[in-house]
Amino acid sequence: MRYLAAQSVAEAAKALAAEAGVTRILSGGTDVLVQLKAGMVEPDLIVDVKKLPGMREIRAEAGGFRVGAAVAGAELGEHKAFCAAWPGVAEGFQLIGSTQVQGRATMAGNLCNASPAADSVPALVAGGVVARIAGPDGERDLAVVDIPAGPGRTNLKKGEFITSFLFPARAKGASDAYLRFIPRTEMDIAVSSAAVNLTIGADGKVSAAEVALGAVAPTVVRVPEAAKAIIGTKLDDAALAAMAKACEAACNPIDDKRGTIAFRTHTAGVLACRAAHIAYERAGGKA
Amino acid sequence: MKKLHISTTVNGDPAEFVCTPDESLLDALRNRLGLTGAKEGCGTGDCGACSVTVNGRLVCSCLVLAAEVEGAEIATIEGMADQDKLHPLQRAFIDHAALQCGVCTPGILVAAKSLLAKNPEPTDEEVRYWLAGNLCRCTGYDKIIRAVQSAAAEMRGA
Amino acid sequence: MAFDEYQKREFKQVGTRPNRPDGVDKVTGRAMYGADMTLPGMLVGRILRSPHAHAKIKSIDASAALALKGVKAVVTGADFARPEDDFLRDVQENCMARGKALYDGHAVAAVAAIDAATAKAALKLIKVDYEILPHVTDVDAAMKAGAPIVQDGRTLENVPAGMSGNVTSHSEFGHGDPAAGFAKADKVVERSFKTAATHQGYIEPHAAVASVTTDGKGELWCCTQGHFFVRTLCAGMLGMEASQLRVTPSEIGGGFGGKTTVFIEPVALMLSKKAGRPVKVVMTRDEVFRATGPTVSTSIDVKIGMTKDGRITAGEAYLRYSGGAFPCGTIDMGGQAAFAAYDLEHVRTYGWNVLTNRPKEAAYRAPGAPQAIYAVESVVDELCLALKLDPLDVRLKNAAKKGTKSSYGPTFPDIGLVATLEAAHKHPHYTAPLGPNQARGLSCGFWFNFGGNTCVSLNVNTDGTVGITEGNPDIGGSRASVSLMAAEELGIPYEQIRTIVADTNSLGYNDVTDGSRVTFAVGLATIKAARDAVRKMCQRAAKIWDIDEEAVEWKDGAAVPAGPNAGKFPPMTLAEIAADSFATGGPIAGHHEVNVDGAGVSFGVHLVDVEVDKDTGATKVLRYTIFQDAGKAVHPDYVEGQMQGGAVQGIGWALNEEYIYGKDGRLQNAGFLDYRIPVASDLPPIETVILEIPNPGHPYGVRGVGETPIVPPLAAISNAVSRAIGTRMCELPMSPPRILKAIGTTA
């Protein structure tokens, strides 16, 4: 195995593209090192992308934010303006692991490790966030929702990696929330999860919404029917019941050591309703 | 595997070592530098016994490649006391019997120190959440929380 | 021996909370644990483990591994002679399979190489030809006719004919005629329970450094609860004489019973013997979960009858325990402990041990008791609910006390159960208001406690300080407690005493640090070693004063003349006698060797409040209070620590911890991410109330305290959860999916 601390985006992309064997991109390493230890992967080349220019920056762009792909959870959590605008994204990201893991873990790593249970991804999907991707053929932009291809697989091509995320400008009355279910209070992988991103109009009704669920399908899923169920409402009981039902219908989970199909399906609906409430209140709505 | 030569600062002193590219910082500290205070309870980020700080950030040293710390500043449990003066947290842990077997203690002390640097007056709940990645199987955490709070009060001059 | 017996006294130092002697080493990272040792020229040892739950090992070809540059030795089961003794053979086969791999993770070969990378590469080059056999991991399934047989021919004669060949032993305890008792009951409840296997979960993985030289001498450094026992086992397996194998215990990073046997130690010794160099073997966390001691997994039926006014008329339990792939005696302790808290006319338990393709059980705090008592205490709670009776009143009404013929035979001397129940009754926690979805549960707990072989030396230094040498690894502050008892007895300050834990060559045999025996038994031996030294110091004083030995007494740390003809001399302190010792007969030391009896049983009561989220099945522990009889709390901090730690392990067991096996018989959750031990944010403060009902069998009244606290949480939490959701929970752990299913939210 070789370790390369790339100095430029081009160098990283070139090295990754040129390597005939197994490669791994190293951001926080909180997935990569665990896989190395378990012997799950034996890469020939590891390219550390944390030190590339801009990778750890958070800056304003187009009325929103551009967040470098190697910004760690603890770093994003310390950015007050970002957390105020995107509280659901911030809490999803910061739920990952422990304080120690937060010192290292990144959203790009979480997304590209491509676990269906990845905690930062549902809020990114619900937020309509777009990733900027660098590769041997230059840059391209791809919506976060289109990046995971299935458990452990992404739609990135050989030599490609994420350099940043663009969070769009926030409308007035917009906010988001993320909830997951774990058996303990910390240090668990989500058994099911839900992110809700919504905007409230002047009438106090939900005018726009996006709902995404985690750990209930091979990838994080968008649930437009669930969003539809609450648009035009103040989250009355009927709207929430319809939302829960839509969420349950969108679930296609597995039975495993972490939870059963029935449990995952039921709790996904419960969490979506609770997250909708939180996002609604954050957006200034009064139920 | 070809070895790498790494130069860092550990507990304020320059430190150099060679390591394989797949070696963790924890292994390098323990096996290359003889600093066995950080423990390996899991090697996979779950227990926190290997906690150190890298450039002031609390991390699990088992989840950091040794190769990554070129030029970085590392602080371990061995550097917590000021020569022959124990850190208030270290004293509080002894005074409050906050350790039984003590194998989690180095990691918990390093983590608690980084908490108090950020938040000198945490609530019990904040201490508990901050330390959630530091497993202790002996104490049930009760005396650990008390010890951290007592040291925090002392450090605030209360 | 009247000398051993409890005598009421005012303590000056016992009962205080001084700093532990090993504290600074442990807060500065200096303390040396198992994996912290290095020796010059040391090799790295690693173990190859079976990926199959049950498989015949047709052949092992290590030639490619041995040909790899840097590989110095390979060891397989064939390297060990086959011990005659059943017990030793089982331990050995668990360390290194022979003929068959009996569970996922069973060791099949080991290598020693110049570094970790080479050792890892070598493991991949060892070719094992397996013939996969059908497997069984569930205790009930293993008892069925036609179940795959884990090991043939291990059934003891006392097992009734016609049972599955996996049933290895049967036991029965109790007295009276349960049928007659049930006939007198107003209400009889019968329930079946299951409990998952759990792991001790010590944070330090097993580690050993072995060095065997060509002249047959061996040195072993390892983290263990009992280095003398390690010596016995390893010497037996390697055909060494005890005198040639010195075992030095490292500091130990938790054990809870799981480090009372050997796993890697004989393998490290054999690797070192073959390689001619020192070898270090350290387990990964994955290996710890797959191949070291979980508890038994159980299936239990309990039947209890009660009158309308809360008197238990009879109790019966059928206990099926699986201690994994080897015969296991834990079932007997479960059967004996099940009803120990009750004074019953009619009581009987029936137990069976069953083989399954799981790792060999190792002790875990009160082995066998938490499961049995969980089932009994759940049924008692159900009866209280059905008959609308206060659960503490019912326990008090039926509580075992002095003179009760226990359900397992002996008649109890002074015990503390009633006192703990009364303390719980009076405590504000018992009557504190509860909110919606909240409920309170309680349970009694019990453990026998042990004494055992113990040997202590106490050396009086010429400057008046004292060194104590004991042979039980200090797993939670016992050096402090031992020093305190010596200080009390000698009448010198605690700070002037230093207690160390010595290797196997420095002392006579000491039993393992288990059975909650250390503060009790090592304490007793220390007190008596101190008395031995005191006797010698009195002799020296008599010599100096030129009076009769009998005319000298020990008081407040000094010899004083006593009796009418002793003459008038000022007290001669320990320091003065010690300073003069070279002139009065040489160094002064006290010793004591004993196989201690009289460990008093210990009882506890736990109260817990929980809140259940009925939409997700999540349980939050809101408040927790422990009442336990310690006999005498020598160092109350560490007594509280035992109570708190044990309770939290029990909380984990009740709510989330379990060994999960897949259909392929492989362990699915061999790591701390999915084997969910409680984290700090899961828990409330754990309040403790220590009761002191002196144990008549110890000079200071001490009882063991370490094990009882893991017993009550299982039922206390299950009772609370069952009350909160209005449905009886009968399976542990009560993970959220199980709770939602019980509520009926999910199918």
Ligand SMILES: Cc1cc2nc3c(=O)[nH]c(=O)nc-3n(C[C@H](O)[C@H](O)[C@H](O)COP(=O)(O)OP(=O)(O)OC[C@H]3O[C@@H](n4cnc5c(N)ncnc54)[C@H](O)[C@@H]3O)c2cc1C
């Ligand atoms: C103790 C522990 C607890 C955890 N708890 C959680 C949890 O609660 N929730 C959760 O979702 N996850 C959890 N994880 C998993 C992990 O921490 C997260 O997935 C984390 O976000 C990964 O980020 P990273 O930067 O560390 O990724 P890395 O390990 O550096 O990389 C992960 C993967 O992404 C690829 N990659 C990294 N950066 C890029 C990039 N810029 N472009 C393209 N590909 C890239 C890598 O090649 C690799 O395949 C936990 C892990 C541990 C050890």
Ligand code: FES
């Ligand atoms: S050893 Fe690093 S977290 Fe456990």
Ligand code: FES
């Ligand atoms: S004191 Fe033993 S693990 Fe914390």
